[in-house]
Amino acid sequence: MRAPDLSVGVRCAFFIEDAEDDAMITPEEALALITSHVGPLPPCKVPLADAVGCALAEPLVARLDLPPFDNSAMDGYAVRAADLADASREAPVSLRLRGEAPAGRPSSLALAQREAVRILTGAPLPDGADAVVMQEKTEREGECVKVFVAPLLGANIRPRGEDVKAQTPLLAAGGSLRPYEIGLLASQGIAEVEVVPWPTAAVLATGSELTAPGTQLEPGRIYNSNGPALGAALRRWGVTVRDLGTAPDDPVAMASALRPAVGACDLVLVAGGVSVGDYDYTRSVFQSFGFDEVFYKVAVKPGKPLLFGRIPAGKSGRGAWAFGLPGNPLSALVSLEEFVRPAIERMRGVTLAQPSYHLHGRALNAYPLPKDRQQFLFCRATAKGDVFALDVIRPQGSAMSKMATGANALAVARLGMGVVREGDLLPFRWLK
Amino acid sequence: MRAPDLSVGVRCAFFIEDAEDDAMITPEEALALITSHVGPLPPCKVPLADAVGCALAEPLVARLDLPPFDNSAMDGYAVRAADLADASREAPVSLRLRGEAPAGRPSSLALAQREAVRILTGAPLPDGADAVVMQEKTEREGECVKVFVAPLLGANIRPRGEDVKAQTPLLAAGGSLRPYEIGLLASQGIAEVEVVPWPTAAVLATGSELTAPGTQLEPGRIYNSNGPALGAALRRWGVTVRDLGTAPDDPVAMASALRPAVGACDLVLVAGGVSVGDYDYTRSVFQSFGFDEVFYKVAVKPGKPLLFGRIPAGKSGRGAWAFGLPGNPLSALVSLEEFVRPAIERMRGVTLAQPSYHLHGRALNAYPLPKDRQQFLFCRATAKGDVFALDVIRPQGSAMSKMATGANALAVARLGMGVVREGDLLPFRWLK
Numbered sequence: 001m002r003a004p005d006l007s008v009g010v011r012c013a014f015f016i017e018d019a020e021d022d023a024m025i026t027p028e029e030a031l032a033l034i035t036s037h038v039g040p041l042p043p044c045k046v047p048l049a050d051a052v053g054c055a056l057a058e059p060l061v062a063r064l065d066l067p068p069f070d071n072s073a074m075d076g077y078a079v080r081a082a083d084l085a086d087a088s089r090e091a092p093v094s095l096r097l098r099g100e101a102p103a104g105r106p107s108s109l110a111l112a113q114r115e116a117v118r119i120l121t122g123a124p125l126p127d128g129a130d131a132v133v134m135q136e137k138t139e140r141e142g143e144c145v146k147v148f149v150a151p152l153l154g155a156n157i158r159p160r161g162e163d164v165k166a167q168t169p170l171l172a173a174g175g176s177l178r179p180y181e182i183g184l185l186a187s188q189g190i191a192e193v194e195v196v197p198w199p200t201a202a203v204l205a206t207g208s209e210l211t212a213p214g215t216q217l218e219p220g221r222i223y224n225s226n227g228p229a230l231g232a233a234l235r236r237w238g239v240t241v242r243d244l245g246t247a248p249d250d251p252v253a254m255a256s257a258l259r260p261a262v263g264a265c266d267l268v269l270v271a272g273g274v275s276v277g278d279y280d281y282t283r284s285v286f287q288s289f290g291f292d293e294v295f296y297k298v299a300v301k302p303g304k305p306l307l308f309g310r311i312p313a314g315k316s317g318r319g320a321w322a323f324g325l326p327g328n329p330l331s332a333l334v335s336l337e338e339f340v341r342p343a344i345e346r347m348r349g350v351t352l353a354q355p356s357y358h359l360h361g362r363a364l365n366a367y368p369l370p371k372d373r374q375q376f377l378f379c380r381a382t383a384k385g386d387v388f389a390l391d392v393i394r395p396q397g398s399a400m401s402k403m404a405t406g407a408n409a410l411a412v413a414r415l416g417m418g419v420v421r422e423g424d425l426l427p428f429r430w431l432k
Numbered sequence: 433m434r435a436p437d438l439s440v441g442v443r444c445a446f447f448i449e450d451a452e453d454d455a456m457i458t459p460e461e462a463l464a465l466i467t468s469h470v471g472p473l474p475p476c477k478v479p480l481a482d483a484v485g486c487a488l489a490e491p492l493v494a495r496l497d498l499p500p501f502d503n504s505a506m507d508g509y510a511v512r513a514a515d516l517a518d519a520s521r522e523a524p525v526s527l528r529l530r531g532e533a534p535a536g537r538p539s540s541l542a543l544a545q546r547e548a549v550r551i552l553t554g555a556p557l558p559d560g561a562d563a564v565v566m567q568e569k570t571e572r573e574g575e576c577v578k579v580f581v582a583p584l585l586g587a588n589i590r591p592r593g594e595d596v597k598a599q600t601p602l603l604a605a606g607g608s609l610r611p612y613e614i615g616l617l618a619s620q621g622i623a624e625v626e627v628v629p630w631p632t633a634a635v636l637a638t639g640s641e642l643t644a645p646g647t648q649l650e651p652g653r654i655y656n657s658n659g660p661a662l663g664a665a666l667r668r669w670g671v672t673v674r675d676l677g678t679a680p681d682d683p684v685a686m687a688s689a690l691r692p693a694v695g696a697c698d699l700v701l702v703a704g705g706v707s708v709g710d711y712d713y714t715r716s717v718f719q720s721f722g723f724d725e726v727f728y729k730v731a732v733k734p735g736k737p738l739l740f741g742r743i744p745a746g747k748s749g750r751g752a753w754a755f756g757l758p759g760n761p762l763s764a765l766v767s768l769e770e771f772v773r774p775a776i777e778r779m780r781g782v783t784l785a786q787p788s789y790h791l792h793g794r795a796l797n798a799y800p801l802p803k804d805r806q807q808f809l810f811c812r813a814t815a816k817g818d819v820f821a822l823d824v825i826r827p828q829g830s831a832m833s834k835m836a837t838g839a840n841a842l843a844v845a846r847l848g849m850g851v852v853r854e855g856d857l858l859p860f861r862w863l864k
Contacts, residue, residue, distance in 0.1 A: 048645065049675070052664035066834065068654060073831070075709040102711065103681070104640030106652040120709055121759070122641055124652045163832040171837065178864060179668065183661030183761050184833040187654065191646025208536030209554055213480065214623025220538040220556045222500060222619065229615030232484035236611065243481070249535070277507040277552055279534065327553070329615050358815050383790050386819070399499065400595040401616040405603065432610060 024299040026415060027338070027374050033294050034308065034342050038321055040196045040349030041266060047192055048185060051177050053238055054195035055349035059173045063188050066164035069106070070125040073156045077116040077138055077145055078129035081153045092139070092146040101126050116145050125157060132156035164188070176350050196349035198237075202261030202320075203230050204244040206254055206272040206282065207327060212245065225401065226271035226332045230325075233336055239267070239344065249279035255288055262289050263317025266347060269340065272327030274305040282324040283307055290314070291322065298339070299415060301373040302331035302398035306339060321347070328398035334376050334410070357412055357427035361388030367413070367420040374415045381409035381428060390426060407431055456731040458847060459770070459806050465726050466740065466774050470753055472628045472781030473698060479624055480617060483609050485670055486627035487781035491605045495620050498596035501538070502557040505588045509548040509570055509577055510561035513585045524571070524578040533558050548577050557589060564588035596620070608782050628781035630669075634693030634752075635662050636676040638686055638704040638714065639759060644677065657833065658703035658764045662757075665768055671699075671776065681711035687720055694721050695749025698779060701772065704759030706737040714756040715739055722746070723754065730771070731847060733805040734763035734830035738771060753779070760830035766808050766842070789844055789859035793820030799845070799852040806847045813841035813860060822858060839863055 025033075043057030072078065078101060087093040095116035101107040103122040111117060111128035119125070119132060131151035139146040164170065170188065171181060177195065185193060205227040213223050224246045231241045242265055247257040254273070261268060273282040283296070286307065293309040300306075307324030323340055325332045361381055369375050380391040390411050396403050411428035413420050420426065457465075475489030504510065510533060519525040527548035533539040535554040543549060543560035551557070551564060563583040571578040596602065602620065603613060609627065617625060637659040645655050656678045663673045674697055679689040686705070693700060705714040715728070718741065725741040732738075739756030755772050757764045793813050801807050812823040822843050828835050843860040845852050852858070 048660050049663060049667070052668050064649070067831065068649070069652065073829075075707065102640065104642075104653055105650075120711055121707065122639065122654070158829070158831055162829075164834045170834070175837075177664075178837075179661045179665035179765055180833065180836045180839075180863065182664040183657040183765065184837050186645045186660035187657035187761065187833050189643075189645045189647075189649055189655045191644075207554065208534065210536075211621075212623075213618045213621045215621075217496070217500070217621055218537075220501065221536055222554070223621045225615040225619035228480050228618035229611045231481060232609075232614040233611035235481070236484050275507065275553065279552060329619065330612075333611055333615065386792060397505075397590070397594075399505070399590055401612065401619050402498065402596045402602070404612045405607075405610075405616050407612075431612065 024297045024304065024372070025295055027298055027300050030295055030298045030306070030308070030339060031342055034339060035346060037294055037310070038343045038346035041199060041347050043194050043196050045192050045194050046197070048182060048190065051193050051195050052179060052182055054177055054197065056171055056173055056175055056177055056181070057194040057196050057349065060170040060185075060190075062164045062166050062168050062170040063190075064164070065161035065166045066187055067158050067160055067162060070160050071158050072119045072121055072123050072125065072132045073158050074132065074134050075120050076132050076134040076156065077147070078111065078119040078126050079116050079131050079133055079147065079151065080111055080113065080128060081131040081151050081155070083114050084131075084133070084147055084150050087147050087150045089148045092148045094141065094144045094146050097143055097145050116147070130154065130157075174349055196347075198239055199266035199344060199347045200240040200242065200264075201234050201267040201269055202242045202244055202258070202265040203227055203234070204254070204257055204270045205246045206249060206270060207246070208248040208250075208279075210246040225329050226325075226327065229329060229333055230269060230271060230336055233333065237341070237344065249273060249281060251281040251285050251288070254281055254285045258285065258289070262311055262320060263314055265320055266318070267340070267344070268311060268320045268322040269325060269336075270323070271325045271332045274307050274324035274326055286311065286322055286324065299373045300338070301370050301375045302326070302328060303335050304331075304373065306335050308339070326398070329401050330404050331398040338376070356429050359388065359428050360425050361390035361409070361411065361428050363411075363420050363422055363424045363426055364389050364391045365394070366422055367392045367394065369413050369417055369419050371418070372415075375413040377411040377413060377420070377426070378404050378407035378431075379409045379411050379428060380407060381430075388428070390428060392420065404431075456729045456736065456804070457727055459730055459732050462727060462730045462738070462740070462771060463774055466771060467778060469726055469742070470775045470778035473631060473779050475626050475628050477624050477626050478629070480614060480622065483625050483627050484611060484614055486609055486629065488603055488605055488607055488609055488613075489626040489628050489781065492602040492617070492622075494596045494598050494600050494602040495622075496596070497593035497598050498619055499590050499592060499594065502592050503590050504533075504551045504553055504555050504557060504564045505590050506564065506566050507552050508564050508566040508588065509579070510543065510551040510558050511548050511563050511565055511579065511583065512543055512545065512560060513563040513583050513587070515546050516565070516579055516582050519579050519582045521580045524580045526573065526576045526578050529575055529577050548579070562586065562589070606781055628779075630671055631698035631776055631779045632672040632674065632696075633666050633699040633701055634674045634676055634690070634697040635659055635666070636686070636689055636702045637678045638681060638702060639678070640680040640682075640711070642678040657761050658757075658759065661761060661765055662701060662703060662768055665765065669773070669776065681705060681713060683713040683717050683720070686713055686717045690717065690721070694743055694752060695746060697752055698750070699772070699776070700743060700752045700754040701757060701768075702755070703757045703764045706739050706756035706758055718743065718754055718756065731805045732770070733802050733807045734758070734760060735767050736763075736805065738767050740771070758830070761833050762836050763830040770808070788861050791820065791860050792857050793822035793841070793843065793860050795843075795852050795854055795856045795858055796821050796823045797826070798854055799824045799826065801845050801849055801851050803850070804847075807845040809843040809845060809852070809858070810836050810839035811841045811843050811860060812839060813862075820860070822860060824852065836863075
């Protein structure tokens, strides 16, 4: 028999019907529940080199003044400013050169009147000196140096404690350790630091149709793309990932695939099997581990089935936060970025520096919206002066992986917008 | 003797004199030289899990249609749309149930007139079916199913090849592999991929005053903060770092510290010893390795001494791009982010998706600028509607590490601005 013409189907992909479901919560409610339930992991001490990106677990007090001694901000001559009050290009003042103050050791020299000491950047200031004249404003003459400027008191000197005073607060707890903080800690001599660690996550993709990439694809089956994509996102953030591969739509097989990870990981993620279909076992498998459910469905598209709760600590190990993610590839990844990532940030004890959707752009084209769900829209964003233009990709469906690779931005059409019209201002974030 | 009063010095930190120097190039010229000199590293094949964040080294063509077969977008019933043309809530149409089409295997069923097949999300469509009715719009009655809607042709069907058609271009070379691309590659069954790898970098901090964090600090010395801070930034980006520790201001010691890394790393970074002082040996040490210099000084603040060029391949191994970075902590980190990172992106074969300074904010306060250099300003940025407010931190000096930890943004005051005035619009980026 002739294959049915499905060209209309492609056009109709926009209009896949939604089930009515009163049990959905809003994305804001979901985020509030995640934020209120999930807390920081127990802190641990790590070498400074491993601490970048982690939250500091305890407030730190400065051990040292920084700089630890008055020192020169440049190569030149340490002088007494009063000796040079009348110096100028036309009337240079000659000072007797007493020697050199290199970096790395305290100066044993002390300046008397009309004396200078050759000094290098970072070198401790000799006693008696109260200014540094840069080399370019001087001229050597045997045992003397001619100075062509009248320096201000303190010129080109970095005074002890200018940046940090010992015994004052250095860094607050909870801040993320960027390279700038790592540098500050190192400059205090700190080689190990107490941080909230990154969580470890187990990832299981479920579905009897799933086949591992790199192996032969049998008819009716598809490759497991959720495992690799979710793992890639997690690893890129810094999470250590335990890839559990795939499990068929069978609660015994699923539970047995999860068992080694429960108790050993901080986060358990299962993609697929989370709807209300006859073969959706994720919820009951979580329940078999004593799951304490927080929510089940969120009014977002792509997405909606999104199971969240706690698998308690047992005799086999620590407790874990567990998410059942939708099985469609884009639903799974967007759910990970929008809902699992905030849980990870909470586990990491991180206070986010800026909101996710602080950028805004104007839609270049219209897009129909579901009436009961917030829609995330895959877009091509381009800068247009101060604002961005958002080309909303059409069509976009939650299984259209290639479509998403053409997007560089994800825009949000909030619940109740009805429809996106050309020119509407939408918040968006970069897809990274 | 009484210590001189240096309180004026703190205020004068803004006005540290600049040496006149005609040899400086503009930051734009420096970036253009980096971009034109540095090219991608040789590609290599890596497992998909290690490819995230890397540039694809070769264009890929689709092996498979995606989806690979017509399948259901939801749980429901596969039907023939024509049978249901008159179906409605008031006048449901009853279809004979032929069985079930689960996911994971091709359906052996074929629909005749007024027949339906129970179908689950992702399951192959049985022959003869041309629409799927969602479960919620039906009612089971023994061997029959009552349907309350007239589906459009193709409704709730994902047709074979909707997202990807076999033998069409899948991904272009040079694109960065985000989790979305990793998912797409996995869905094509691809388990290994040819990418441009991340470079390996050697980091050496020079200065006779430097002491390793975690050890005792002798008078006149400071802790090595550049090594840890630069290493942290590089590691966070994904670069494999070889930390060479510190070397004193001595060309023989510096060369011997660098020697094991030259030939073994793609990037050689030396912080400090790069000015024109009596003890600045970085340039001559690079020259001892056959250094081919591209530029030496860039008109930026913090920064300016910034040495860039190529250490050629020798009998001991591959060639490397080499940077001599200024020794002041903030000069070193800002130079790394502004100039070394673009070199790394070029080595990685990555085309940046968006410009670094596409955000803009209005200065909340005035700030004096050097006349001959572009100034990077450490700021606290806060969102104010569509624009940002930039609180420019005062004072800021290139050795003030703690000051920088209070900043979340780096703004740019371009060459020739003269001064930043309250209300001036400045481009900025987040400090991450």
